[in-house]
């Protein structure tokens with residue numbers, strides 16, 4: 515196996531090892547995939563200021579997210595079907611997160627259940643992501659189960675009242691477990707590691723749902739139930755209801771607009787995540803990193819602002835922190851690690867990002883992630899990009915303040 519030096523190496527290996535249906539489920543966005551691509555691309559347009567002859571001998575990336583100590587400002591994004599990228603995927607990713615000292619978020623539509631992950635990680639706290647289903651009694655039971663498992667934070671996803679269409683999933687006939695068509699069998703035959711893993715586990719369908727909803731015992735009934743369950747009527751009243759009912763930290767995920775950020779603040783949430791669901795919902799929405807600064811400016815003093823979308827390197831993490839994010843989440847960077855090498859692959863993804871973040875911060879002449887601000891961003895150069903003109907303005911503004919503060 516060739517050496518793994520960057521997230522792209524993990525992605526390539528995952529593509530070789532994971533059946534196409536599940537690899538493409540991760541590596542895809544809705545419709546034209548323009549927002550999916552923009553999430554990555556816009557990071558590349560932001561330029562960093564190199565500083566020299568600054569003492570960078572002692573450096574720290576340690577910080578806090580939702581009051582929790584973290585090894586770096588990076589958490590695992592909730593991703594559905596992670597247990598199909600690799601057998602027992604959510605358990606393996608949660609273990610890697612625990613070992614590294616960053617938060618793991620379990621999706622409602624995971625393969626391993628809340629209870630499975632809690633047991634396998636020895637009660638180490640993880641966060642739980644909630645989709646509001648029409649069946650509110652099921653939603654209440656999910657919250658109770660997350661609480662019983664010791665989850666300190668609930669990540670409530672607000673941008674999936676309806677589903678964006680991903681052409682690849684339709685073409686591949688995505689399902690968990692996969693249907694045993696000739697095409698799927700031929701594809702899986704070329705992925706022996708994945709097959710061996712799957713043969714060795716009993717977890718092959720939605721662990722939080724099957725057996726927990728009356729009448730949902732098999733794939734057919736599950737498909738029928740879930741196709742009708744995402745709730746298009748979800749409103750801020752429901753958010754307020756969940757706030758009242760959930761005693762722990764509440765994080766609102768999927769905020770792209772300043773007005774919605776203010777509403778999130780008004781609901782008493784502890785944090786919000788600037789996110790476009792990794793480009794899987796509204797195709798044409800701006801890249802998350804472009805939406806971030808305005809939201810951070812509007813509400814960042816009162817509520818923790820997190821972001822996700824397109825983070826593939828430590829440089830990306832640093833830019834997001836500079837633009838006002840207290841922390842970021844990684845979706846695909848984690849999934850590629852998982853598909854490539856299971857737990858070791860997720861650990862590798864975290865190590866890669868940590869090292870890149872550490873060195874990049876140092877090149878910018880900074881030694882403490884908690885003191886990184888817009889002053890590390892370079893004004894000018896790519897003024898042709900709207901995103902950068904915006905950032906350049908902020909950077910100049912930050913520098914001006916820094917000068918005033920001495």
Ligand code: FNR
Pocket residue numbers: 539540541553591592593594621622623643671767789790791792793794822823824825843844845846847849
């Ligand atoms: C997701 N995402 C997601 N979000 C959520 O709240 N619940 C979920 O079940 C899922 N499922 C899911 C599956 C897959 C395969 C992907 C790629 C993403 C969105 C996820 O939490 C996050 O917002 C994005 O993944 C961030 O973008 P990057 O890091 O993947 O570019």
